[in-house]
Amino acid sequence: MKKKKLATVSLAGCFGCHMSLLDIDERILDLVELVEFDRSPINDIKKFTTRCDIGLIEGACCNEANVHTLIDFRKNCDILVGVGQCAIMGGLPVMRNAIMHSDDPLRECLDEAYLNSKYVYNPSNEIPNDPALPLLLDKVYTCPQVVKIDYQIPGCPPSGDMLWRALTALITGTHFQTSYEYELIKYD
């Protein structure tokens, strides 16, 4: 069987979903027999070198760069999988969208971190404004709000076992089981 090509990325996420993928433990040795990794933070491939069969997305969209990366993944992958709560529902990053009694939560978050704290030394009271920094979005967007996502694997993170099952099903083209034992479907 020809090896499938796999790309992965972490947008605004905590990297826990990537870590959970490593929790497949020894099975990683089998995984590298089944797939060839293209763009991914685990190797040094920074741009797609080829079209990929499967793209795994961790994290939501917090800034412009996240959006561009996600669109790039959609363009270059046949199947796009949202992995984990952040990608699907926004997860922790999305907490900044809803701050009680606030019309501009992002602004409040920024002020808190930089301008209001007495523990910060900022004599100029200036905001970092280097063009190297991507523009932040007004709010955090989930992946399905930006592009079409083909499959979602919920959990924070989904367990290594769950990821292994899902991934092997996608790679070998077998059908995903519809019922799983409790441990695998209990997401927290």
Place this chain on the structure above:
Amino acid sequence: MPKTKVIEIEPLTRVEGHGKVTIHLDEHNNVDDARLHIVEFRGFERFIKGRPYWEVPVIVQRLCGICPVSHHLAASKAMDVIVGAKKITDTAEKMRRLMHYGQMFQSHVLHFFHLCSPDLLFGFGSDLKDRNVIGVIAKHPELATQAVMMRKFGQEIIKVTAGKKIHGTSSVPGGINKNLSIEERDPLLKQIDQMKEWTRGALKIAKDYTVEHLQLAKEFGTFNSSHLSLVREDGALDLYHGNLRAIDANGNIIFDQVDYQKYYNFIMEEVRTWSYMKFPFIKTRGHVDGWYRVGPLSRMNTCGFIDTPEADKALQEFKSVTNGKPNHMSLAYHWARMIEITHCVEKMEELLNDPDLQGTDLLVKGERQAEGVGLIEAPRGTLFHHYKVDENDLVTFCNLIVSTTNNNEAMNRAVKNVATRYLSGQQKITEGMLNHVEVAVRAYDPCLSCATHAIGQMPLKVELYDVNNNLIDEKSKGL
């Protein structure tokens, strides 16, 4: 202004989290400046306000999936203070310690083998195709298998102590919500000798690498700095608890045995307009000279000794390389990390054999406090969590200085040092040369993921220039 050319390394790979490097070249292709940027913003310090305090140790881990245990425990320690638990029970503290050593072990193994070993095994400028963990699996299958099994062991320790491998839930304000059953313990205890043996092997690889490449290590991202960490009262390395100690570049004490509840009298963070990440500094030394390093290298420099025999022997060897003076080599972080996993495996054995872990006295409470600080030596260095909670149990203030942020200035210096050395004046800049810069960043094992908790700032305006310096596009957001 003279025209400069900017090279970007983005995304940084084989580091955890999100970041990029920009290198500015002048018209002679010499490096004018080089910077490490963190490109994400979370806003945690604001949106945690209004949440009940007992949620915090669980929520806060989502800042970072690589060392979630560190955030889980630092927040718990702060919340111990809030609930007035002056001293948690032995069972609770030992469970937390075991969890922490498991975390330190898996994180260091992951960093050394999965992320960095390709650079050390194949060379900094080696073929891109091999230079990753899959290349290691292909060419050194035995080593790769060991690495996988070692990390797995650390994760299993976390699972039985925290309830879950990533983002556990067991540590709660005032203690812990589970003990360690014999059934959970025994299978782990059986593996400990194997882990010790593999750890010795890993330590040897890291030590031999450094000693054999000492000339390179002395020149590659090496610069004088102060160092900071927690130490035990007797000066021993302590990864879970202690007081703050800082030394200068010559090893002289700047401050020692500082109670971290008042860390803010000693440390402050500077905001600079060109970076998303703040720059912490030691107040008495000022914002220009007060920067310091943290993490495994710093811990080896600040501690007097290690209270487990194999790790202490390794520490003495480590110190002999610099004649007992502080070691300032960025590449020596790898060796220091492997000394720490030696310590962790010794501690894990001790704890797994300790009947206190089966104790049932798990929680204490005392007089409720309004403010609490929790510090821990996380894999990447000292981690600060500071909270205030009101009478309705809701968080009203939060300040975090994550480990990686403490190394911000150091990483920027390492980037500039290595970029200048390997890129200046080159006619053609290759991918391999750029990887040298990444090797320097990687040595710090930056967790750019947690570093983004609050370091973003809205760029007010983004301007795009063409090569002739004409403004071709502009984006702005009114604040």
